[in-house]
Every structure is written in structure tokens, then in C-alpha cells.
Amino acid sequence: MRILPSGERALLIEVDGPTAVHALARALAQVAGVIDVVPAARTVLLTCAPEALDGVRSLAADLTPEEVSAADTGEEVVIDVHYDGEDLDGVARMTGLSTTEVIARHTGATYTADFLGFAPGFAYLSGLDPALHVPRLDTPRTSVPAGAVAIAGDRAAVYPRSSPGGWRLLGHTDAVLFDPEADPPALLQAGTRVRFREVG
Amino acid sequence: MLRVLDAGLVLIEDLGRAGHASSGVPVSGAADQGALVAANRRLGNPDGAPALEVMLGQLHLRAEQEVLVTLAGAPAPLRADGMVHPPGAVVMLPAGAELMLRTPPWGLRSYLAVRGGIDVPRVLGSASHDVLSGLGPPPVQAGDVLAVGAPTGPVPTADADHPGPHTPFLLDVLPGPRRDWFTSEAVETFLSEPYTVTDTGDRVGVRLDGPVLERARSGELASEGVVRGSVQVPPDGKPLIFGPDHPVTGGYPVIGVLTEAAADASAQVRPGQQVRFRHRGW
Known part of the structure; x- marks a missing residue:
């Protein structure tokens, strides 16, 4: 340290x-x-x-090595996803998987919010299935809708609000990722475990 | 109430919303905090009462009720009901009186405080507009009507102490977390050569032009937390100073960090003007 x-x-x-x-x-x-x-x-x-x-x-x-390497006890959050993203078919083509298999691999992993950045409530999630590692879009979208569930490189994320963005969109969630009235305002904090669940 | 008749870049700012960085929320707040505090103390307001951060004196408004106002930071000439008031004056605006600012002789940002503070809803405990995240009240525009809060204490009988004009050209800088990413020649250059502010005053960060700062090592830095006043050096070797609305993390090494007073002063440097960094504790 x-x-x-x-x-x-x-x-x-x-x-x-x-x-x-x-x-x-x-x-x-x-x-x-x-x-x-x-x-x-x-x-x-x-x-x-x-x-x-x-x-x-x-x-x-004065912190001891044990104190700074304690087992991670972040809480787990399940995010319900409608897999209707604009890039779902494209990701399937790039990875050689069926869309069903892309969804299965995306919902099959447990992710960890490593840290937040980019925008309030935007958490960078690690733990994405290596089969789903795809590059960002060559040209970022000028507007990605709030709640978009996306992947890029070895990371997954959910856009807390509408913003420009270059990640590939698999679907969307109705979950609120950032609420200034909540405490803490971000649903995902560094260390939070995340799973995605397919709905409707 | 204050009715805005005309406004350039005018934002409502207080001392920001520290405490939520772990949720990805920038601190924001007045770019020149010393000036905001000075203006508020003159009126008997709490230090962090919301006030108007006015860029280059572009503001014209009408008081719809009797209010007490004062200006700090860049000394924009203040004309109220046809009379020009000296910098730092506490001015009574009767109901119906108009106030107009003009371009200040130096500096970028003036703080127009009103007794009782500007009364707007707080977001995460702050009335500050954050240009990066969009949190807080929107930028002030012509036609807006701004509510004034209730006064909370007596008006001081004498002027409270406040810092005089900044010397924006000399910025005290402490060693940054990644100064070892730079050659000793780069550190010496950074601490001795002038740098020129290149673009419009931006609350996210201000880019500088001047001698390139060479790195002593290659490779990328993993993004890490930064503070207001951090001097970050992107791959092109030209430093930039983070302002109050900086992202919570930055991806390039920070060679030095301005003192709080120097961070305030950097908010008053105009594009085209030069700064020098004065080492403290290197």
C-alpha cells in the first residue's frame, strides 16, 4: 500500500x-x-x-494487510432486463452465438461493480463472459436511452440516464440506477455484486 | 424575487455537493469559492448561500422586492438604478430597481450574492448547477424569476474580511500523486515556465498551452480519483487544470495539485492569459 x-x-x-x-x-x-x-x-x-x-x-x-484484503461482502443486486437492444443481433453475429446464447451468457455471470465514473450512477462492471468481449462501436451514438444495458470490451454497464455512448446495447431495464432522493443516490456502489435476469 | 432581463453564462452556485463522489457525483460548486464566501459574509449570509456565478459581467436584472446585494470575485462594474457602485459595496435595490453588470477589468467570474440567498430546490443537498452531470438548477436565462430566501442573521456593520484581488498569474502547487511519472526536467519546466490558458473558462477543466512535459515512463494509468485543482497531463504533454465540475476520476497522471486558494484564483484566469506554477513542498 x-x-x-x-x-x-x-x-x-x-x-x-x-x-x-x-x-x-x-x-x-x-x-x-x-x-x-x-x-x-x-x-x-x-x-x-x-x-x-x-x-x-x-x-x-496503520491498516494491516488483512484489513485491506478482507473478503468482499458487497451486497447483490438483481437487474431485470428486456433483451430488445439495437445491437443484440450484431453482437450475436460478431461472437458467432445465437441471440438466445448471448442472453444466456449475459444473465449467467455474476458481475462486480469495480468503480463508478463517466456519469452519476454509472458503474463499470467486471465479470463479463469472455465470449461476449466485443469492441465499442466505431462511432458512438449521440444519445443512448436511460436504462440501456450494454457491453464493451471486458465490461458490462447500465446507462443511468440518457447520454452519448459507444457501448453495444443488449437491452433495457426499468430499474432506476441513479436517484438524487435516495441514500446512497447510486443503486450500484463499488463492490456491489450484480446479476441480470431476463424478463418479458 | 429577482427578474432576469438578460443573461450571458450565469449559473446558480453554492459550495457544492461533496460526499457523493462514490456514486459518481462531482462536487461542483462555485469555481472561486473564496469569492462566494466573501460576498455571502458581507451580507450576513451563511458562507454557502446560493449566489449567481456570472461570466464576464453579462447580467441584467430587476428586483421585484427590496433586496440587499453585493458582488465579489471579478470586479464587474455594478450599476443599480443608474448609479455605479464601487467594488465590494453592499447595495440596496428598492423594489423595481434594475441592476446591470459590465465586463470586469480583470477576471472571469463574479459572484452576485443576495441577502437571504437565491432560493432554489437543492439536489443532493446543493443548489449548484453542475455542467458535467447536469445536476442542480438549469443555467439562468432571460425571463427567469429567482426567489430570494429568508435572511438568517444580522448584516455585519463593517465589511467582513475578504481576500483582495487575486494574483491569477501565480498559482501555488503541491506535489501531485503521479509526479514520479515525469522526468525531472519536466518537473523543473512545469515549475518554472509560463503556460497560457487556451480556451474559454470551463468549469470541468482548463487546458493550458506551453512547453511539453515528458513522461519518465510509458504505459497507461488506470483511472483514479482526482480533486479540484489537480493538474493532469494527457499524452500530448500539455497540462490541464480540473475545475469544480471535473469528473470524479481521471485517466492521466496528475503532476501537481493546486492549493485551495490557487484553485479559486485559476477560475479567474482568462483565455490568452499566462499562469506560472509556484512550487510548495516539492
């Missing part, structure tokens, strides 16, 4: 991988003086009240 500086109010803590990131983020989110926690692929950014920065730095430095 390395603790790197990030200005007068933040620290960037570098660890080995997603499991340690999620354990560290959970361990430090509740510490007094910590205002914001940003888990990413191999780092956790902690933003603190300025007077709390030194205390949080010592506390992080």
Missing part, C-alpha cells in the same frame, strides 16, 4: 486490486473527517476536512 499526496484536502491510496480497493473504501468511509471516498481500479481517493488530513493519513498507514 502506498499513500500519495493529492492537495491540501485529499490522499490517494494505492493498493493491489479491486478487492483491496473495496475493503479499504468501506473501512475508511466511516472515519470522522472523511468527506468523500472515490474507489477506482487500484486506488482510493479520500477527501477530508483539512484539519482531519493528518489523522486520516496515520490511520490509513
Whole structure:
């Protein structure tokens, strides 16, 4: 673990991988003086009240390897999907699978939200079946509808709201991924386990 | 109520919505927080009362009730009912009075605060408009009617202390998390050579032009959390400074991070002007 500086109010803590990131983020989110926690692929950014920065730095430095590699206990969320996406047939052609088989492989995996970014509530999910690894669109769509269920590279995701996007669309969900009135506002947090279930 | 008669780029901003970054929500808030706080303190408002962030003095409005206003940040000349007021003045606008700002002699963003604050619904605890995520109240437009909140405390009898004009050209910078991604020559260049602000003031980030900063290593950095004032260096070697509406993570190495005061000052640098980074603790 390395603790790197990030200005007068933040620290960037570098660890080995997603499991340690999620354990560290959970361990430090509740510490007094910590205002914001940003888990990413191999780092956790902690933003603190300025007077709390030194205390949080010592506390992080004293964490044992066991504490930052604790078993992941993220909760599981099931997302119901209508597999009617514009790119479903195209993904089937690219992968040599039938659309039924694409859906079976997409619903057959358990995903982990590694981190959020791009837009509020947008979680990058790992765990996609290697048979479904397809590149992004050459030309991104100017507007992807809210709730679009998509894949690109080795990742899956759900668009929380309408935005431009280059991922391939398999279907859509009525689930609300981002709700400013909810606590926390994002349905998926770093470490959350995700499964997709086919409906209607 | 304030009736907006004409507006350029005018946003409602407070001190932002920290605490939701783990849900992918940027902090947002005033680009020059020191200026917002100074204006609010002059009126006896809480530091984070919502105010108008006005780009280059483009605002004309009419008070529909008697209100107390003041301006901080870029010193846009403030004309109220035909009279020009000195920078920093607390101005009483009687009902029906019109207020017009003009282009400030320096700086980009002025903060027009009103006693009681602008009263708009909060999203995740903040009235700030975030240009990246779209959260918060929409940009202010001609025809809008802005409600004014109830005052919460006495108006100070003397001007509260507030910072004078910034020196936007000298920005204090602390070592960034990835300074070891750069050659020692690049670090020396970054801390000594001037850089020019290239494009319009953007609340997401400001691009700079100047000497290219060479990396000491190849490969890609996995995206990681960044803060306002982070100086990130994309592959072209030209640094950019993240503003209040920056994405919660960035994909390029951060060579340095501005102090809070320098991040405020960077919000006032106009396109074409130069900045220098002054090292602190390197």
C-alpha cells in the first residue's frame, strides 16, 4: 500500500486490486473527517476536512494487510432486463452465438461493480463472459436511452440516464440506477455484486 | 424575487455537493469559492448561500422586492438604478430597481450574492448547477424569476474580511500523486515556465498551452480519483487544470495539485492569459 499526496484536502491510496480497493473504501468511509471516498481500479481517493488530513493519513498507514484484503461482502443486486437492444443481433453475429446464447451468457455471470465514473450512477462492471468481449462501436451514438444495458470490451454497464455512448446495447431495464432522493443516490456502489435476469 | 432581463453564462452556485463522489457525483460548486464566501459574509449570509456565478459581467436584472446585494470575485462594474457602485459595496435595490453588470477589468467570474440567498430546490443537498452531470438548477436565462430566501442573521456593520484581488498569474502547487511519472526536467519546466490558458473558462477543466512535459515512463494509468485543482497531463504533454465540475476520476497522471486558494484564483484566469506554477513542498 502506498499513500500519495493529492492537495491540501485529499490522499490517494494505492493498493493491489479491486478487492483491496473495496475493503479499504468501506473501512475508511466511516472515519470522522472523511468527506468523500472515490474507489477506482487500484486506488482510493479520500477527501477530508483539512484539519482531519493528518489523522486520516496515520490511520490509513496503520491498516494491516488483512484489513485491506478482507473478503468482499458487497451486497447483490438483481437487474431485470428486456433483451430488445439495437445491437443484440450484431453482437450475436460478431461472437458467432445465437441471440438466445448471448442472453444466456449475459444473465449467467455474476458481475462486480469495480468503480463508478463517466456519469452519476454509472458503474463499470467486471465479470463479463469472455465470449461476449466485443469492441465499442466505431462511432458512438449521440444519445443512448436511460436504462440501456450494454457491453464493451471486458465490461458490462447500465446507462443511468440518457447520454452519448459507444457501448453495444443488449437491452433495457426499468430499474432506476441513479436517484438524487435516495441514500446512497447510486443503486450500484463499488463492490456491489450484480446479476441480470431476463424478463418479458 | 429577482427578474432576469438578460443573461450571458450565469449559473446558480453554492459550495457544492461533496460526499457523493462514490456514486459518481462531482462536487461542483462555485469555481472561486473564496469569492462566494466573501460576498455571502458581507451580507450576513451563511458562507454557502446560493449566489449567481456570472461570466464576464453579462447580467441584467430587476428586483421585484427590496433586496440587499453585493458582488465579489471579478470586479464587474455594478450599476443599480443608474448609479455605479464601487467594488465590494453592499447595495440596496428598492423594489423595481434594475441592476446591470459590465465586463470586469480583470477576471472571469463574479459572484452576485443576495441577502437571504437565491432560493432554489437543492439536489443532493446543493443548489449548484453542475455542467458535467447536469445536476442542480438549469443555467439562468432571460425571463427567469429567482426567489430570494429568508435572511438568517444580522448584516455585519463593517465589511467582513475578504481576500483582495487575486494574483491569477501565480498559482501555488503541491506535489501531485503521479509526479514520479515525469522526468525531472519536466518537473523543473512545469515549475518554472509560463503556460497560457487556451480556451474559454470551463468549469470541468482548463487546458493550458506551453512547453511539453515528458513522461519518465510509458504505459497507461488506470483511472483514479482526482480533486479540484489537480493538474493532469494527457499524452500530448500539455497540462490541464480540473475545475469544480471535473469528473470524479481521471485517466492521466496528475503532476501537481493546486492549493485551495490557487484553485479559486485559476477560475479567474482568462483565455490568452499566462499562469506560472509556484512550487510548495516539492
